[in-house]
Amino acid sequence: MVSSESSTTPVTLIPKRFELLTLGDELLLGLTANGHLTFIGAELGRRGVQLARNVTITDEAEAIARQIRESLAQADVIITTGGLGPTCDDRTREVIAEVLGQKLVFDPSIEAAIVERFNHFGRVMTPNNLKQAYRFEDGEVLPNANGTAPGLWFEYEGKVLCMLPGPPNELQPMFIGQVIPRLAERGLLLMREAYVQIRSSGIGESALETKLQPIFDRHGAALSVAFCAHQGQVDCRLSSPGGQLNPGQIDAIAEECAQLLGEDFMCYGDDSMAKVCADLLRADEKTLAVAEAGTGGQLSSAFTDICGKNKFFNGGVICSSNEAKMTLLDCPECMIAQHGAVSPECAVALATGVAETLSADYAIAITGFAGPCAGTKENPIGAIYVALYAPHGVWSKKLSYPGPRKTVKTRAVNFALDWLRRELVRAQAGRVLPARRLTAMQ
């Protein structure tokens, strides 16, 4: 199986301790979500490394120094984010240099890049920007194509210290393009996906495990299995940390699981439900329209984020008001008056209306009380009707989800998407499932 590996990377990894230090008061004050943890954690995880710890601290010199000392004592690889910029509260570079007894040296090539960037945007460079032109005397520079502050790379006593700028649009390409390859060269992560992920939908975690267990049992300890449940979906990750199974074998096992799961199998990898539906629609050259009263645009939004949406998405109508239901989708006033806007009859009328108005092959309509207000005695908050219009008929289902509005909306949207997905899979029954290979990654 070595042939299937990149020559610079090992078959398996020597376990090393990775720590991520995220700096910034805005994180500790809950003003911004810690997107660096989500991004770096996921990118490392895909390559067979799990972060041992993420520590978020303030920008103060004392706090940074204390944390760096503590982390250096434990970790093999330390990645820091933030605090490399030009302002006075950017202290990461200086504090860490002091803790490590490293000299900071002025690097004209960094200065040139900063000046070049300011010229490019026709702006004048203020002197404080030159603070960013210093690197560790024995360290490397990670050029920043999207900002002024370069990243810094420093190794000593077998440890790696990697300092990255805070803005995501600067950090993310730098991490993928420069940090990942450096870590791989040192055998600290895999340059291929560490696992195959099977994404299932509409089946619980324990039911999924029970269903697949017979397949897993055949491979014993050679196969490592991990589950992760999201809202409405459960991911199952197959890997062989010891390297006893090669990528081809893991692929074969994954395919066997997918076949066994049948309609509960959603996709390999981490495509969204909307993306999966979109691919199925495009494969059959079918189109979709949606009407939303209660989820107010969330369903449409899921589809319009997909590239090439105009090929399959004919449009959507947000019709919380009855007037919108009547004017835009020909929903009969008397029907709303008789059955109410939150009813199976109305859901079916909306799905049919939007499908016909936008001449779509499939349509989804959602109507209900997602809360926090409204709701009736017979249809309390959380009562949602979903209707699905397909070439061979139109049906509605009632859901009742407790919980806050955001959760109710997301669950209703996920339910509707899964219903559509199953209809499309049935319509294309017999189609071979797309195979997912453990491809090499940049």
Next chain:
Amino acid sequence: MVSSESSTTPVTLIPKRFELLTLGDELLLGLTANGHLTFIGAELGRRGVQLARNVTITDEAEAIARQIRESLAQADVIITTGGLGPTCDDRTREVIAEVLGQKLVFDPSIEAAIVERFNHFGRVMTPNNLKQAYRFEDGEVLPNANGTAPGLWFEYEGKVLCMLPGPPNELQPMFIGQVIPRLAERGLLLMREAYVQIRSSGIGESALETKLQPIFDRHGAALSVAFCAHQGQVDCRLSSPGGQLNPGQIDAIAEECAQLLGEDFMCYGDDSMAKVCADLLRADEKTLAVAEAGTGGQLSSAFTDICGKNKFFNGGVICSSNEAKMTLLDCPECMIAQHGAVSPECAVALATGVAETLSADYAIAITGFAGPCAGTKENPIGAIYVALYAPHGVWSKKLSYPGPRKTVKTRAVNFALDWLRRELVRAQAGRVLPARRLTAMQ
């Protein structure tokens, strides 16, 4: 000013070190965002406390024990999240008890609550659930109204250790209803907002500071000012940590700032832009409709999340396809053919079309190439046209934002909302700005 304080809480706080320990592999693998940090960090911040550190670690006993020891050595208040549930990988309770040498005692009242919950949902309680019925011998129980695992509260040597369950819908009400009051009783946080927040829109951070500096200067060191820039908005927080200024005085300063900012003043506190627009529309009994081609439902979604939307939001149309533009909004085919779907003419036609179709007083239309694909030579990706329809006219503006699709969409939506907000403010010129008081909080 003491009169305006809750009797149990101090005017100012004795600085204490707060640490938040968030447990869970799913956080370190980037599968879930660390929402506990965002929530707890913000709730503490509002009450005058900034987290000193957030540490995310795995569920392993060794990792938990090591981290608890380390944090106990530094922090005065430690809040943990997760690992209190019934399964074998829920170890927080047991590990921390061992580290502290605390005995875990079975609490029949917890058992009763768990049994009651299972009965309520007509489910059978599996024995492993009783694991959750143990509390620290010298500790308190924080009842869980939304789940089986109660929170645990333990104090020793002047330190507070608070263990909370992982699910947000269980943790959040427990934190607000039980943890916050306990911390306040001990003088560890304020039971009133620690600052007044002025939210501005359409003005940069440095420009905002320059504009307000004269007001700040008059109060010198007594007034503490902090800025935080979001996308399209800058928040300015006024407080008096030393207590030299009382809440009334800080309110007066905030009001003076608001008046000086004029239209750039968005609101006090942290209302969303859509909420501010909604309040302005309702105050004038005006209605709104939106047409989205390019932002695909994000604008509608912002309004439909607001309680009482049916009072002001007549509906929205997601019209990425030309057919939807023509069928639903009477956008003339010849006009699209001549000027293109991404043009000022089309934006104006869409705004007018949706306003008339849904008989709304105001309408916003967004059409453009948000990416990642499509785009033309003259209108590359990031080129967006926004049109605003108002009782006294209809206009369009061109934006061109670089960056990933998500950013482009959000910026376009924020721009459109701010434009509408300014129109509504002008239409209601002379209205007294709502005053915000430093009210006591639950």
